[in-house]
Amino acid sequence: MSLTAVASMTGFARARGNLGPWAYAWELKSVNAKGLDLRLRAPPGFDGVEIKARAAASARLARGSVFINLTAKRAEAEGTARVNRAALDRLLAALDDVPLHASLRPASLDGLLAIRGVVEVVEPEDEEAQRAALEASILAALDLALDDLLSSRRGEGAVLAAVLQERLTKIGALVAQADAAPGRQPEAVRQRLAQQVARLLEASEALDPARLHQEAVLLAVKADIREELDRLKAHVASARKLLADGGPIGRRLDFLAQEFSRETNTLCAKSNDAGLTAIGLDLKIEVEQLREQVQNIE
Known part of the structure; x- marks a missing residue:
């Protein structure tokens, strides 16, 4: 732990x-x-x-x-009432200049104090x-x-870590299946290449058999997925170590998930065997689900 x-x-x-x-x-x-x-x-x-x-x-x-x-x-809380003397004085001075009609009564103190701004309530500080x-x-x-x-x-992170470990276990198992797939064994590869060369020679007698075999060998080398399998195994180990170390590992896990996706896509592109292609497609599903979960990690 x-x-x-x-x-x-x-x-x-x-x-x-x-x-x-x-x-x-x-x-x-x-x-x-x-x-x-x-x-x-x-x-x-x-x-x-x-x-x-x-x-x-x-x-x-x-x-x-x-x-x-x-x-x-x-x-x-009750505030403190305070008369704004400056405002009241200005109001009184202004009233002195206003002639009163006979029907109007002079301003009273309570009326003046009711005017907004003359009395202020000061809130406690x-x-x-x-x-x-x-x-x-x-x-x-x-x-x-x-x-x-x-x-x-952290509680949700513990659940996510368990889910990621499960995904890594499935990815590791699929990588092992791909490694042991009958279609990538030397004899199976040799038979497929021999069949392809034979079909080409049947189609055209002008083709050079030696050159065809040479090209077939080059294609076999390019189609070899040993490097992708080794990298996928290394990525599984790296991801497990990050989960064991803990902490803010989300960015590094996201980078690894992208590497998983790239190697899996390359594996599928190189595969010329139906069984191996099926394993590669299952790998792509697991890797995509891994990437989705990684987005939630800090």
């Missing part, structure tokens, strides 16, 4: 908390991405928290499109120490949410 687990890029986590009049909550979710794409939202006034949260997430996540959302709400404690508490909750997100991603 590896000390560093294989992780998926898909996960979800929440963390809530409160301090004094404040209640807050983090929500984190991540999906597949080629690199690390952090999308963080925080309410106004929490710019400092947003910067530190982005740094904390970047330090713990290697890949994935990660959505991080912070909500924070202060409990209802956190002291610097209280604000620092609140931000520290919010960031501590983010660490817990990141723990849960990583645990979620």
Whole structure:
């Protein structure tokens, strides 16, 4: 068992908390991405928290499109009423210049105070120490949410690793079948080439038998899949080692999956035996399924 687990890029986590009049909550979710794409939202006034949260997430996540959302709400509190004397003085000065009609009553104090902007309600503000404690508490909750997100991603990663091991086992078995296929044995190859040369000679007596045999040997060399089989075996071993080592191995597994696909396509292209071609097609199916699963690995 590896000390560093294989992780998926898909996960979800929440963390809530409160301090004094404040209640807050983090929500984190991540999906597949080629690199690390952090999308963080925080309410106004929490710019400092947003910067530190982005740094904390970047330090713990290697890949994935990660959505991080912070909500924070202060409990209802009574504000302090304050008369805006400057606004009231300007209003009174403006009224002095307005002649009153006989049917109008002079402005009253309660009427003036009801005008918007004359009386202001000042909301309570956190002291610097209280604000620092609140931000520290919010960031501590983010660490817990990141723990849960990583645990979620590792849980799915363990399932994916088991699926990939199963695919690698099937690929290894198909490679062994291809290696032992009767159609690639020297005697079978010799018989096919002899039959092809015979058919060509029957079609035209002008052809040089020696030259035909020479060309047939060259074709046999080009059609040999020994190199592709050896590479496929090496790729299976490399993929198993990556899974055993764990950690952020998704990019390297993706590269190996592309190499699997290339070698399998070459094997199918070189095959001139029906049985070997059938094995190659089964290999292509397993490799494609491997590539699909690898896209989820961090």
